[in-house]
Amino acid sequence: MDAVLTAMVEDKIGPCERSRLLLQTAKEHLRFDFALALRSPATALQLALKALGLADGDGVVISALSPRYYAQVLADMRLVPLYCDVSYSFPCISSESIEKALMAKPAGIQPRCIVLHHTLGFAPDTASIAALGLPLIEDISQSCNLAATTEIVQGANSAGTSSEGTFAILGLEERDMLTSGGGALLFSMNKKDSSMLRGFSGIPPEYCMPDINAALATAQFKEAARNMARRQEIAQVYTQASLSTKHKRFVPLDDREYSNYTFALVLETGMKDVVAYARKKEIIVENAFEQSLAGTSVIDSVLCPVSYSLSLRTVLFPLYPRLRSQEAQRVSKLIMTLP
Numbered sequence: 001m002d003a004v005l006t007a008m009v010e011d012k013i014g015p016c017e018r019s020r021l022l023l024q025t026a027k028e029h030l031r032f033d034f035a036l037a038l039r040s041p042a043t044a045l046q047l048a049l050k051a052l053g054l055a056d057g058d059g060v061v062i063s064a065l066s067p068r069y070y071a072q073v074l075a076d077m078r079l080v081p082l083y084c085d086v087s088y089s090f091p092c093i094s095s096e097s098i099e100k101a102l103m104a105k106p107a108g109i110q111p112r113c114i115v116l117h118h119t120l121g122f123a124p125d126t127a128s129i130a131a132l133g134l135p136l137i138e139d140i141s142q143s144c145n146l147a148a149t150t151e152i153v154q155g156a157n158s159a160g161t162s163s164e165g166t167f168a169i170l171g172l173e174e175r176d177m178l179t180s181g182g183g184a185l186l187f188s189m190n191k192k193d194s195s196m197l198r199g200f201s202g203i204p205p206e207y208c209m210p211d212i213n214a215a216l217a218t219a220q221f222k223e224a225a226r227n228m229a230r231r232q233e234i235a236q237v238y239t240q241a242s243l244s245t246k247h248k249r250f251v252p253l254d255d256r257e258y259s260n261y262t263f264a265l266v267l268e269t270g271m272k273d274v275v276a277y278a279r280k281k282e283i284i285v286e287n288a289f290e291q292s293l294a295g296t297s298v299i300d301s302v303l304c305p306v307s308y309s310l311s312l313r314t315v316l317f318p319l320y321p322r323l324r325s326q327e328a329q330r331v332s333k334l335i336m337t338l339p
Helices: 001-008 019-032 041-051 070-077 095-103 125-131 146-158 190-199 211-242 271-280 307-315 323-335
Strands: 034-038 059-063 080-084 112-117 136-139 167-171 184-188 262-267 314-317
Touching: 001 041, 001 125, 019 184, 019 211, 034 041, 034 190, 041 070, 041 136, 041 167, 041 184, 041 190, 041 323, 059 070, 070 167, 070 184, 080 095, 112 125, 125 136, 211 262, 211 323, 271 314, 307 314, 314 323
Parallel strands: 059 080, 059 112, 112 136, 136 167
Antiparallel strands: 034 184, 167 184, 262 314
16 A cells, blocks of 8 residues: 555556566566566557467467457457367366367467466466477466576476467456556566567557556565465465365375465365355355356357356355454355354
């Protein structure tokens, strides 16, 4: 609040010094070569696709559990989405599901890149996906565990995704791991890839993040270590509680460190009953994929049946750094007694 109020009383609140400070602070944590601070993740995705030189009718591989704004950006750019399904045990796409989607693509559509969403904070197997030879745009908005983010993105580059390079999007919206109240960072890890992004350095200020938002994001970066430690404490309580229930958890690949973006359960029973039961206990339980492509019926349920099923059965429990221990215990008791 102090950071935002200070920005508000200054002479300028548009993109200026606070945005530059945000980029400097973010670079210390993420170690990127070059980044843009933008007004929205949608703008970041659009510029990343433009930087890769995509043209009308090109195909873009995306997960059926990606945010629904992906479809809008692709439609506005006249690109063709190639939807990938996931598995019941892991909410991110894999090299196998991508290959299956490419085999089923419409005739004449040339796949040009993969937008790899780290769904619910889980990190996909980026190395095997990069080996497919298409450039990657990684969306780490929900998986930004600052200690591991650099390793994730550098891993994609080291696998040789494409000479066209790899970009990463860090959304800073209300529901992302870090938030500025709105906005996103679009960055690249090396000078070769950065050269494509630097061409957008002169975009109009209306595309850039205002200083009020940048001030809040800078504070979030500085508090990230403490907040993530608190998330881990709460997640451990919930995980122990979930051992007593019949509902299933997603598990990170290869015991990779999870960002604890959220705590999700795939229900064996109907979501309606669980939501109603939680409401009686005065706890809000949310549909995990309500704003995803599958959850908003942007895609046909027959095309990606597993994603559609998960959109009807996956719920999120309150998990955020300001949650008090007493409140976390109430949620854990709810998890243990779910119908």
